[in-house]
Amino acid sequence: MQLNTEDLEREFQAKIDSGRSIEPKDWMPEKYRKTHIRQISQHAHSEIVGMLPEGNWITRAPSLKRKVTLLAKVQDEGGHGLYLYSAAETLGITRDELYEQLHSGKAKYSSIFNYPAVTWADMGAVGWLVDGAAIMNQVMLTRTSFGPYARAMVRICKEESFHQRQGFEIMLTLCQGTEVQKRMAQDALNRWWWPSLMMFGPKDEESTHTEQAMKWRIKLKTNDELRQQFVDQTIPQIKILGLEVPDKDLKWNESRGSYDFGAINWEEFWNVVAGNGPCNKERLEARKSAFENGAWVRDAAMAYAEKKEALKEAV
Amino acid sequence: MKKEWPVWEVFIRSKAGLDHRHAGSIHATDARMAIENARDVYTRRQEGVSIWVVPSKEIVASDPDQSGELFEPAVDKIYRHPTFYDLPDELKHM
Numbered sequence: 249m250q251l252n253t254e255d256l257e258r259e260f261q262a263k264i265d266s267g268r269s270i271e272p273k274d275w276m277p278e279k280y281r282k283t284h285i286r287q288i289s290q291h292a293h294s295e296i297v298g299m300l301p302e303g304n305w306i307t308r309a310p311s312l313k314r315k316v317t318l319l320a321k322v323q324d325e326g327g328h329g330l331y332l333y334s335a336a337e338t339l340g341i342t343r344d345e346l347y348e349q350l351h352s353g354k355a356k357y358s359s360i361f362n363y364p365a366v367t368w369a370d371m372g373a374v375g376w377l378v379d380g381a382a383i384m385n386q387v388m389l390t391r392t393s394f395g396p397y398a399r400a401m402v403r404i405c406k407e408e409s410f411h412q413r414q415g416f417e418i419m420l421t422l423c424q425g426t427e428v429q430k431r432m433a434q435d436a437l438n439r440w441w442w443p444s445l446m447m448f449g450p451k452d453e454e455s456t457h458t459e460q461a462m463k464w465r466i467k468l469k470t471n472d473e474l475r476q477q478f479v480d481q482t483i484p485q486i487k488i489l490g491l492e493v494p495d496k497d498l499k500w501n502e503s504r505g506s507y508d509f510g511a512i513n514w515e516e517f518w519n520v521v522a523g524n525g526p527c528n529k530e531r532l533e534a535r536k537s538a539f540e541n542g543a544w545v546r547d548a549a550m551a552y553a554e555k556k557e558a559l560k561e562a563v
Numbered sequence: 564m565k566k567e568w569p570v571w572e573v574f575i576r577s578k579a580g581l582d583h584r585h586a587g588s589i590h591a592t593d594a595r596m597a598i599e600n601a602r603d604v605y606t607r608r609q610e611g612v613s614i615w616v617v618p619s620k621e622i623v624a625s626d627p628d629q630s631g632e633l634f635e636p637a638v639d640k641i642y643r644h645p646t647f648y649d650l651p652d653e654l655k656h657m
Contacts, residue, residue: 271627273624273626273627274627275627275628320607323607324607327603327604327605327607330589330604331587331604334570334587334588334589335587337570337588342567343567343590344567396587399587400587403587407607407608546568547566549568549592549596550566550568550592552592553592553593553596556593557593
């Protein structure tokens with residue numbers, strides 16, 4: 249029996265409503281497919297662009313322990329990018345097309361990576377806050393409706409916890425160190441706090457995709473819910489470090505059982521999204537030049553494999 | 564780039580005694596590179612003791628649109644399950 253699009257869409261929604269997953273070869277609305285390609289690839293791009301600010305510190309890590317840790321973390325991010333690219337490719341887009349969208353600016357990546365990592369304390373703040381915020385979003389996404397995306401998230405969440413813990417440990421070590429080291433930690437917190445809150449995206453009333461995303465179980469919590477959860481979880485951690493929250497409006501709200509926090513500078517957020525952050529150009533240039541300068545290696549490896557294959561067939 | 568590297572599906576055996584299980588996919592020019600890339604991407608924390616890689620284009624999959632018909636023969640055969648048989652409660656170890 250041939251079903252029309254309306255029936256198929258109804259069946260699809262019923263499947264999602266009953267908690268079942270959607271797999272790549274299942275029928276899906278074109279918009280569901282496109283939304284996923286956009287979201288999963290944006291997530292993948294964030295992982296590989298996220299390697300750049302930290303990669304910058306590998307050769308300057310203060311000890312061998314910190315160096316191997318940072319190296320492992322950056323390798324994980326490369327791996328996470330690859331899990332996600334492979335999930336996106338199940339939707340019928342090629343890896344080269346995905347890269348092309350990143351390089352042309354058609355696809356976005358998380359704006360947080362357009363901020364510079366200027367001191368060693370930034371490696372602590374990034375692991376603790378940026379990875380912490382990412383984990384909050386990613387834990388939610390382990391229950392998202394698209395199977396390959398959810399499975400990639402499970403894998404990523406297992407590995408991500410080490411990233412946050414090592415970041416916090418860097419901060420803790422600095423906070424227990426000299427006055428100068430503690431100031432360095434406070435400075436990093438001051439610079440990364442607000443951009444970390446922005447990572448959850450625009451306010452709910454301004455988030456155009458939220459309603460459809462919730463209906464399709466792409467998202468299970470709104471941007472504001474996740475942001476509040478992050479603030480409530482992180483404030484006690486800041487206290488353990490003995491640092492100050494860079495928000496004069498922050499206060500505990502007894503009736504909500506949550507912290508009220510100050511207004512986010514959305515103008516800054518949209519400005520960085522639009523490409524005018526401190527490092528947008530640098531990050532994109534680094535990705536493009538890695539891709540272009542590596543082309544001859546990829547071509548040579550392919551040519552070698554094809555030649556070997558041809559020889560094998562000739563025998 | 565002239566040509567994108569082929570895609571391979573990766574299956575990992577997490578420890579001896581268990582099945583290989585699908586982990587995801589990777590790109591590689593040949594089988595050896597596929598195994599090495601799969602190791603780097605999917606077993607950074609000793610998640611595996613054995614890896615299978617298969618060119619994705621060689622996988623033959625059933626059609627989800629036909630899954631109703633395909634799996635229909637098993638639908639009404641509840642007598643294949645042990646719970647189908649009504650036995651007294653005092654009967655043990657069966």
